[in-house]
Amino acid sequence: MNTPAAPHDPTAPVLIGALAPLTPPGWVDAGHHLLTGLQAAADHVNATGGIHGRPLRLLVRDTAADPDRAAAAVDELADLGASALAGEYHSVVARTAAARAHHRALPFLCSSAVLDTLTDHPSPWIARLAPAQSHGWRTYADFLLARGHHRIAVTAQPSAYWQAGTRILHDHLTPRGATLTTLDADPHHPRAVCDALAHHRATALLILTGVPEPALPLVTALRRDPRLTGLLIGAPAGQPELPTWTDRLGPDGAQIPFLSYLPPTLDPAAEQVRTTLRRRLGREPSFVAYEGHDTITVLAHALREHGTDRTALAHAWPRLDVQGTRGRIRFTPADTGPHQWQWAPVQVVDRDPHHPDRLRVLHQG
Structure with missing residues (x-):
């Protein structure tokens, strides 16, 4: 069993705990990309001198999408x-x-979770890289309106995250003349969703569900239903970003717009990170991998500049100014929540139907 390092030991590793969903029911693809980014950045830190000569060590814990397990970790x-x-x-x-x-x-330092209410109150201990859900999902709503969609439906699983997303979309779309209908159909029963869509005559359906089930069978059913030709299928939470989507759906998984937190282009240093991540993953890295890499880059900078004392690190959030893979990262104390990077880049993208491994930028936030 690991034990805390003695504070006076100049050679002891500097420990950072790393949380990721690595087994079901967690989204394992996302956890794998996140952990790959975290580890690649830690390896780079150690290859460039560590933390004043001390190696940086990640202590990885699998949350498996279980809040109780995360609290114990x-x-x-x-x-x-x-x-x-x-x-x-x-x-x-x-x-x-x-x-x-x-x-x-x-x-x-939270890498990827976007729920606005990450904390119920301001906390000196918590910071976040991912943009708040309201910021990203409003961008998605603007994309829908710009494409002429005013009859929009959602099918969602019961969850605080999906409920919050539905509320954000409703509050942004309806004042602009659009309607947002929550289908009274279980997404685990694709035929019922197709029937409800045909009845409501929506031009866009947003899938607010997990992957692989029930999202993938639902997409297949929607693509096969002749009543729904021309329907825009959307996945604002980014489900099409990860490998399972493309591997299982093939061409059916293309042309489904989703949110991505990447800039239009990467600078030369970020391109080197991309090469490293692609080699480790065996495929193009998702934005989640870059979020992981940026997380350790920020923490390593803080540790080098402000030391390993926890209180000193917490006080450092507002003073950090770090170049990440996706831009300059600075944190702003929020009135009701964590210190926040405002903002990571936001795009609406989809997969090219002719080259599903390529993303097409449809809208910039």
């Missing part, structure tokens, strides 16, 4: 002497982890 990592906490993809899990990190006075 935060307690364990705090007891092991981690200087900070990084990662997590699922918003509800990250929210629990943030609450526990606040309680344990453990700095937590």
Whole structure:
């Protein structure tokens, strides 16, 4: 069992806890990309001198999309002497982890979770790289309106995250003359969703569900239904970004717009990161991998500049100014939540039907 490093030992590793969904029911693809980004950045830190000569070590814990498991992991990592906490993809899990990190006075830089209410109150211990859900999903709503969609439907699983997304879309779309209908149909029964869509005559359906089930069978059913020819299928949460989508759906998974948190182009240093991530993943890295890489880059900078003391790190959030793969990262204290990078780049993209491995930029946030 690992034990906390002695503070006076100049050779002891600097420990960072890393949370990611690595087994079901967590979104394993996202967890794999996130962890790959975290580890690639940690390896780069160690190859360039570590933290003043001390190696950086990630203590990886699988949350499996389970909030209770995440809370237990935060307690364990705090007891092991981690200087900070990084990662997590699922918003509800990250929210629990943030609450526990606040309680344990453990700095937590959240990589990917977007739920606006990541914390119920301002916390000096919590910061976030991913844009708040309201920022990204309003951009998605603007894209729909710009494409002429005013009869929009959603099919959603019960979850605080999906409910929040539906509310954001409704509040942004309806004042602009659009309607947003929540289908009274279980997404686990694709035929019922198709029937409801045909009845409502919506021109766009947003799939607010998990992957692979029930999203993938639903997309297949929608593509096969002749009543729904011309329907725009959307996935604002970014489900088409990860490998399972393309591998399982093939051409059916193309032309489904989703949110991506990447800039239009990468600078030369970020292109080198892309090459590293692509080699490790065996395919093009998702924005989630870049989020992971940026997380460790920011934490390493903070550790080098402000030391390993947890309180000093928490006080450093507003003073950080770090070049990440996707832009200059600075944090703004939020009135009701974590310190926030405002903002990571936001795009609406889809997969090219002729080259499904390529993304096409449809709208810039």
